[in-house]
Amino acid sequence: MINNLLESINNIITLSTAEKEIVISLFKAHTYKKGELFLADGQICKHVGFVTKGLLRYYINHDGEDKTYAFAEESNFVCNYESFIPRTPSTKNIQALEDCEMLQISYDDLQLFYKSINHAERFGRLVIEQVFIQTLQDLSSFYTETPESRYEKMLRKHPDLLQRMSQYHIASYVGVKPQSLSRIRKRTSGKK
Amino acid sequence: MINNLLESINNIITLSTAEKEIVISLFKAHTYKKGELFLADGQICKHVGFVTKGLLRYYINHDGEDKTYAFAEESNFVCNYESFIPRTPSTKNIQALEDCEMLQISYDDLQLFYKSINHAERFGRLVIEQVFIQTLQDLSSFYTETPESRYEKMLRKHPDLLQRMSQYHIASYVGVKPQSLSRIRKRTSGKK
């Protein structure tokens, strides 16, 4: 599991053996049971996580309604940078959809990571940029696309994830109620 | 006009007289006629602009449809950081809704600004964070709110802007066609 993380970092910047030890010392293992929150609305996001096992979702709660806008699975970094970086309360939640195993690093340890590892700043910037742009695209897509095309896109891009979660969560991601998703499925299955 | 910019910066970090001169030398005046693009879809965003006069909108073009998701008016910074920072082609457009006067700084000059002015990095980070979070909130709101509540929010928060632009652009921001916006107005005016 730690090897997945080292490999993910190594894909971007080369780590010496000593640096690998530092990474190992800074990231702490943590588990979340299905349904538990990695980050709750109103809390400050205090860690960046790296998923070694499991599946999580990002969602906004708006008067009792869950609106799921992104997922994170194995080998993904998990963080609400919008809260983590300025250290302000989050407006989003991040929840485990399955039992999860993660390696996580705190804000302070991340500063240490930046200081003690060559090109770590570059790595951090690239990860943030990627997460930032990904988040913008996830959110934009609700704006520009219809529920139907969002569902078809999910079919194409994340067929594996569809097997791992309930209609309820899929519907929330697509932007409709489970009943409507059911109708969309009926409509579009006929089209092929 | 340059004073507005100096004041905006001075609100966050204190500038010496020499530093003010540097700012003046790095930001170049530029005008855009109504309808012209500050940034076009597919281009790399090469400048950060500061609006001294006029009004702009951010929009996504999705098969022929304009989707306006944000505005910038006097004293706002204008930039698509998602393109500017990683220097990759933009998926968004930024257009002048009125004749605009702007002060703009290029990517390279911004690096100079960071190097030659005390705490400029801090200023830059704060501006980016603010724009980033603002963008996320603008986009999230399409996700979590109905057109009707988006319109009411705009009525409350930007009554001034409503006077400055056409129903077409307002409707695009609210997320519906002009005809539907017209109906929303009729519905909600009765409610009060």
Next chain:
DNA sequence: CGTTCAGTTGACTAAGGTCAATTCCCGTGG
């Protein structure tokens, strides 16, 4: 005065929300 263009209104369609009933799936206990 017409012309033009934005904004409004009407009639109709399509799609999602809501509520309720029904079916499907799966695990448990008899």
Next chain:
DNA sequence: CCACGGGAATTGACCTTAGTCAACTGAACG
């Protein structure tokens, strides 16, 4: 092995709202 229970998913009936197309209104301008 089968019957039952419970939650998830589907379906039906009906409502609300946005899209579409077309007609109309009204104000600005020459």
